[in-house]
Every structure is written in structure tokens, then in C-alpha cells.
Amino acid sequence: MVIPKGMKTDILDTLADSMSKISPYPERQHYENVAKALVEKHPSLKEPGSGKGWYGWFHSLKFKLGNYRQKLSAAGCPEVRVNKRIGEDAKGSRVKKSKKGEVHYCPDPPEGLSAEDMEGKRKMIEVEMLKKDLDHQQIEELMSATFSKRRKEIVGDQPLIGDVMTRWPAMFCERQVRAEFKRIVSTDLLESFLNGLDDLVPRLLEVYEAVTKSGKKPALKAILDCVKKDVSRRAENSKIGHQVLCLQ
Numbered sequence: 001m002v003i004p005k006g007m008k009t010d011i012l013d014t015l016a017d018s019m020s021k022i023s024p025y026p027e028r029q030h031y032e033n034v035a036k037a038l039v040e041k042h043p044s045l046k047e048p049g050s051g052k053g054w055y056g057w058f059h060s061l062k063f064k065l066g067n068y069r070q071k072l073s074a075a076g077c078p079e080v081r082v083n084k085r086i087g088e089d090a091k092g093s094r095v096k097k098s099k100k101g102e103v104h105y106c107p108d109p110p111e112g113l114s115a116e117d118m119e120g121k122r123k124m125i126e127v128e129m130l131k132k133d134l135d136h137q138q139i140e141e142l143m144s145a146t147f148s149k150r151r152k153e154i155v156g157d158q159p160l161i162g163d164v165m166t167r168w169p170a171m172f173c174e175r176q177v178r179a180e181f182k183r184i185v186s187t188d189l190l191e192s193f194l195n196g197l198d199d200l201v202p203r204l205l206e207v208y209e210a211v212t213k214s215g216k217k218p219a220l221k222a223i224l225d226c227v228k229k230d231v232s233r234r235a236e237n238s239k240i241g242h243q244v245l246c247l248q
Helices: 005-022 028-041 055-075 087-091 115-129 136-145 147-157 161-167 174-185 189-213 218-247
Strands: none
Touching: 005 028, 005 055, 028 055, 115 136, 115 147, 136 147, 136 174, 147 161, 147 174, 174 189, 189 218
16 A cells, blocks of 8 residues: 555654653654554555565654654753753753653643742742651642652752752652652652562572571571571461361
């Protein structure tokens, strides 16, 4: 099938718009997946004489999304505009693409909130953090409302940590460290850490065991002995429970 130029442009525009809503900076694999899905759903769009049938769409989509990013930048999209090289910055490397897993890298401001409104809320956070008894619920609401402004400052201006601590003191509380992490990647930081730690436990126990065999760290040996007893007791209880179920 010979695809008219206008139709191909419309298809690429639609795909670029949909992809940019997820991330303006897709990886190669993402382009390939979209191109494959396109020709699989619409076999008539396969390229004649091409083994894969989607490779031309892959390249066209890359160029189209590059042009689309320029339009987003001109329209003021924060996540794309922050990468624009202006003046002296054009000489150096300025790459602020969102990292893998970052869902809200540099989001747009909340609807109905102006820059002045968010600055007022930021000052309210400063005042609240001076109190002895913090209202964590209010701080959470204010931090969520000012997330866009905070990300724009951190990603775009690259301030010193001391300046961030001065302007956003709540960000350095344990509760807000977890909350900010979840705002950016939509994942609970503590849960992610504990899951990763669980994967490392067998190897860590091997390292600890090797240390105690050399006669060092007697306190660590006592802990390991308690762990072994606990594991043995649980295994025995599980075995008994299994036997009881079999008898029933």
C-alpha cells in the first residue's frame, strides 16, 4: 500500500503526541516498540521490500518526535524547555533528560495556581517548619502543591544544597524525603529499599558468617546464632503444620 504523505504525517503526529505525554525523551527500544505495534495492528502500513516492515516508521518517528520537542519547548513545556541551550549555556553540555523511572521529572504547574500562589505556599512551609509541633498534614499538602515550582528550581537552576535547605526546609525531613521520592517516581522509597535489602540478605549472611569464623566480631556471632535458631524453629513449625494438614 502506498501511503499518502498527508496520512503518514497525521499518523506520526498522533504517535509523537501520545509518546511525549509519557516522556519527551523515549529510548530506542520505545521507538521500536511503537513502530512494531503500529504495523502489527495495521498490516497495510508495512513497508514493501523491508524485512521488518517497520524500520522506516522507526526512523520517521525519531525525527518527528525531535521536531515535536522543539514545538513543546516553544510552547513553554517545562520538561523540554529546561534542556534548551541559550547564550553561554550553548557551549557546554546541558543534558537534563529525565532518568529511567522518573514519572514526574519537571511537571507543569497545577491548574489554577499561579507562580505567586506557589511562592506564598512555599513561605507558609518555612513558617510551619519553625514550629515546635509540626502539622505534617498541612506540610504534605503544601509540598504537593509546590512540587512543580520546586522541581523547576532544582532541575533548571541547579542550586546549591544549602540554598535548597533554606528555601525548602521540609524537603530534608524523613517523611518528606519519602514523599518527594514518590512524587517523582511513583514508588515508595522505604519499601523499595527493604525489597532490595531482602535480595541481598543471603549474600550478607555469607559475609557475616565468614567474619565470625575468623574469631572476630563476637557480638555479630551471637546475632547470627539467634537468626539460625529462629530459622530452624520456623522450619520445624512449618513441618509440623504440614504433617497436621496431611493427617486431616
